[in-house]
Amino acid sequence: MNVTVFGIGYVGLVQAAVLSEVGHNVCCVDVDKVKIDKLKQGVIPIFEPGLTPLVKTNYDEGRIRFTCNAEEGVNFANVQFIAVGTPPDEDGSADLQYVIAVAKTIATHMDSPKIIVNKSTVPVGTADKVAETINDTLRSRHSDLSYSVVSNPEFLKEGSAVADCIRPDRIIVGTRFNDNKLQIQDTFKELYAPFNRNHDRIIFMDARSAELTKYAANCMLATKISFMNEMANIAEKIGADIEYVRQGIGSDERIGYHFIYPGCGYGGSCFPKDVQALSKTSEIVGYKPQLLQAVEAINKHQKNKLMIYINQYFKGDISGKTFALWGLSFKPKTDDMREAPCHVVMESLWAKGASIQAFDPEAMEEAQRIYGNRTNLTLMGTKEAALSGADALVICTEWQNFRAVNLNLIKDTLISPVIFDGRNMYEPNKVKKLGIDYYCIGRGLSISTPQI
Known part of the structure; x- marks a missing residue:
């Protein structure tokens, strides 16, 4: 044809x-x-x-x-x-x-x-x-x-x-x-x-059902992510470990393991836009989409989660500090940075006077296109290079390249041996035994945050 x-x-x-x-x-x-x-x-x-x-x-x-x-x-x-x-x-x-x-x-x-x-x-x-x-x-x-x-x-x-x-x-x-x-x-x-x-x-x-099917599918997946982030925030407060909770509920075939990984928020060209668009459509026809509004609100909060940890750790004083940042794309295997959590992290750090040394396996050109040449953003050639001279490490994307790492190298290279991990890449106890402070999402044995 x-x-x-x-x-x-x-x-x-x-x-x-x-x-x-x-x-x-x-x-x-x-x-x-x-x-x-x-x-x-x-x-x-x-x-x-x-x-x-x-x-x-x-x-x-x-x-x-x-x-x-x-x-x-x-x-x-x-x-x-x-x-x-x-x-x-x-x-x-x-x-x-x-x-x-x-x-x-x-x-x-x-x-x-x-x-x-x-x-x-x-x-x-x-x-x-x-x-x-x-x-x-x-x-x-x-x-x-x-x-x-x-x-x-x-x-x-x-x-x-x-x-x-x-x-x-x-x-x-x-x-x-x-x-x-x-x-x-x-x-x-x-x-x-x-x-x-x-x-x-x-x-x-019919055409209208087909159009709604697309929005419903993306909003369902976004809902699963926001729900899991809600559970992670609760787990953090009561001292539970969200990884065990994830395994426990994922084994239920009615729930499954897809899209129940907690993190620093969803991004991309689809989920944020489609949740907003379906919410707006609902309002136009006179229906208040309470669940969709909650999904969006939780996601906005979650994108600030790493900054809550960073501010707490450094007691609000990060001016002049340099942060290594791993992961610019909104998810692995793409160079798409639309609505990526890294935007909130980077722009919040810049607003407080910090600098960033960033690395991503695919999104470096896209970051250059978006942010241009800035004195407080350096795009590094490797993840190891991003650590050099940095006070702390921030992880925003779960690239496979970031999973198997030399934790001792991270400890020895960072000025302050601390990792702010928005994707729960590592086992908290293993990291802590090496003398690295490790803040991740909803793993109660490794983090302690103020009331959110």
Whole structure:
């Protein structure tokens, strides 16, 4: 099949690469000429394991192409994916201007029937808004071309997006009540047949349910994280060890072990934005989303947790001190720093007059892009180099590179042998026996904090 993808960001590029890998012909359209030119040269704008060879191979073999020409993209295929960003507006709602702009572009250039597929994460009712835009644009052209609008949300995890796309656990397809459901179902069965061989993963439903399914999934996962952070804070106060608690509840198959690791808060492009967007949607329809508001409030508090420890340890006097910081991305296996906990830590330390020596296996260029050249931020070549001359170590991301470390080297290098660990990377008793003060999340044997 021929497929066009508008928006060659994280979701669009991964989806395009995987579709081309299984034999579909994909035309990628983006307004960013620099990005398109680099993609043609084999330069991939994001770090995602397995993505670069996939894009390069399929581009060389002619199954994927890149262009800024919207008309070319519209006329390339009958199936048109919209995968542009939906950033949060000032009030927390999703900004749909880019989605609507692409819908208008498709309607402006289409010369045959189209299936327009919302791949972007969008509020409930967006499929209807896209349809209205297309209808109005076609009417202005005096055109009676037929079209369908489908909600086909993505469920990719950064760091394993290629694998998730190749082996999806479910494929949600939402249709509008007045569209040709049988034609759409046949199209998507053909499109996703290579990913649907062992058992039927496609779930057909109405468009609004599909749109809500995406938000509900991310909000459920965010809720599990915030719940576990709430338990960690309680464990800290009563002298329990949250690691034992995690093992105890995770062994219950109704709960499971996924997303119950306490830490210094969740980040990324999805969870923070989607919790806010669904909360805003709920308020618009007259429902107070108490649980979602609590999830967001707990996460905001948790991102300040490391600073609570740091202020307590140094008695509020950190001006002139230097902190080694390990981990800039919001999670391992990505260079994405959007809403990463490190932002709160770094900006709070700078506000108090401290300096930072940071290291991350993949996000150094992104940190440079965001913060530029600052006298109080030095990006170091290795995690060991970040320790040199530092008063303390702060860990914000659970990279594998940080798990097996020489604790004696840390003790001997740091001016004050103390670790503030936002990801519970080490066994507290082992660290303490070496004479290192170790502050982590919810492990009562190793920390003592004031009332929060």
